[in-house]
Amino acid sequence: MKKVVFILGPTAVGKSYFGICLAKKFNGEIISADSVQIYKGLNIGSAKVSEKEQKEVVHYAIDILEPEEQFSVFDFVQYTKDKINEIIKNGKLPIIVGGTGLYVKALIEGYNLGGAERNEQLRQELEKIKDEQGVDALYQMLVDIDSNLALQIDKKNPVRIIRAIEIAKSQGVKEKNSSDIDGLIFALEKDRNEIYKNINSRVEEMLENGLVDEVKALVKRGLGRNHQSMRAIGYKEVLDYLEGIDNYQTMVEKIKQHSRNYAKRQLTFLKNMKTTRIDVSDKDKALKEMSDLVEEWYERT
RNA sequence: GGUACCAUGGCCAAGUGGUAAGGCAAAGGUCUGCAAAACCUUUAUUCCCCAGUUCAAAUCUGGGUGGUACCU
Numbered sequence: 001m002k003k004v005v006f007i008l009g010p011t012a013v014g015k016s017y018f019g020i021c022l023a024k025k026f027n028g029e030i031i032s033a034d035s036v037q038i039y040k041g042l043n044i045g046s047a048k049v050s051e052k053e054q055k056e057v058v059h060y061a062i063d064i065l066e067p068e069e070q071f072s073v074f075d076f077v078q079y080t081k082d083k084i085n086e087i088i089k090n091g092k093l094p095i096i097v098g099g100t101g102l103y104v105k106a107l108i109e110g111y112n113l114g115g116a117e118r119n120e121q122l123r124q125e126l127e128k129i130k131d132e133q134g135v136d137a138l139y140q141m142l143v144d145i146d147s148n149l150a151l152q153i154d155k156k157n158p159v160r161i162i163r164a165i166e167i168a169k170s171q172g173v174k175e176k177n178s179s180d181i182d183g184l185i186f187a188l189e190k191d192r193n194e195i196y197k198n199i200n201s202r203v204e205e206m207l208e209n210g211l212v213d214e215v216k217a218l219v220k221r222g223l224g225r226n227h228q229s230m231r232a233i234g235y236k237e238v239l240d241y242l243e244g245i246d247n248y249q250t251m252v253e254k255i256k257q258h259s260r261n262y263a264k265r266q267l268t269f270l271k272n273m274k275t276t277r278i279d280v281s282d283k284d285k286a287l288k289e290m291s292d293l294v295e296e297w298y299e300r301t
Numbered sequence: 302g303g304u305a306c307c308a309u310g311g312c313c314a315a316g317u318g319g320u321a322a323g324g325c326a327a328a329g330g331u332c333u334g335c336a337a338a339a340c341c342u343u344u345a346u347u348c349c350c351c352a353g354u355u356c357a358a359a360u361c362u363g364g365g366u367g368g369u370a371c372c373u
Contacts, residue, residue: 035338074333106333112333113333115334116334118335154340155340158339258337268330
């Protein structure tokens with residue numbers, strides 16, 4: 001079994017901080033589990049750890065993709081498994097820090113995904129069916145192709161139905177889940193209002209640090225709303241502002257609002273995972289608590 | 302001061318006589334493949350107030366209050 005520490009939690013609770021502290025203390029290296037921080041050029045809006053912090057502690061899964069590229073849970077699991085092995089081989093402790101729940105869940109539970117490629121042509125056809133005949137027709141297609149798979153898919157969720165059809169039609173081999181990870185999984189928590197307050201002030205900070213310019217640069221490079229990376233919170237809203245759809249004030253409010261909604265969703269997702277909950281309202285106390293737990297867990301075989 | 306228009310949930314808003322659409326927010330939730338995505342559930346016994354017409358009014362009439370625009 002591979003020993004891996006996980007630091008999860010909603011946006012703006014302070015995951016990065018605790019990750020770095022623990023890494024320093026336990027000779028660890030960090031793998032980010034964040035669907036936006038993997039992209040180069042998306043720094044401010046993704047609250048990426050600073051270069052300075054990246055020098056203090058080795059970080060992986062940050063800046064590994066161009067903003068034009070696609071990425072999926074499958075890719076994340078592949079990448080991360082390799083890194084975990086590498087880190088352990090070097091005698092260090094892997095620490096996974098991030099807020100993208102599904103990435104982490106897939107890793108912990110050992111999803112064996114087949115690696116089905118995106119099929120743009122098929123996608124276009126399916127989109128067309130959805131627009132012309134509705135989601136029900138789309139779902140019916142899935143039922144016809146693979147009725148077992150269809151049972152697991154939300155009937156009304158076009159994004160998932162399309163992906164399911166894509167997978168069903170590809171040759172990807174699916175095996176059973178298997179995980180060789182012995183995880184110590186922390187879920188950082190804090191009073192909801194406190195989190196919301198942090199989010200609001202962090203958004204203000206991002207704006208002061210030049211979020212709008214960051215997006216402008218990406219737009220200049222040819223990025224637009226159909227790129228996966230640009231659908232992230234903080235980016236799509238600025239895009240709306242730059243295109244004159246929203247005024248500045250509205251943009252700011254929307255970024256805050258969407259971040260709050262996101263935090264809520266993360267909290268819900270985390271509730272369903274087996275985690276060790278840590279109240280981080282008192283930073284020092286929380287750090288001590290986590291350190292003790294890591295120590296004890298690390299000793300165990 | 303005059304004239305016109307408007308007043309519907311936290312916000313935006315549809316509805317012009319038949320028993321309150323929708324969107325956003327909020328709250329809760331889903332989750333094995335774009336997840337900072339996508340999706341689901343809940344949320345106005347009541348339409349600014351008062352009086353009237355009518356079997357029936359958010360919808361019509363009169364008055365009041367508040368707002369907006371234009372005029373003097």
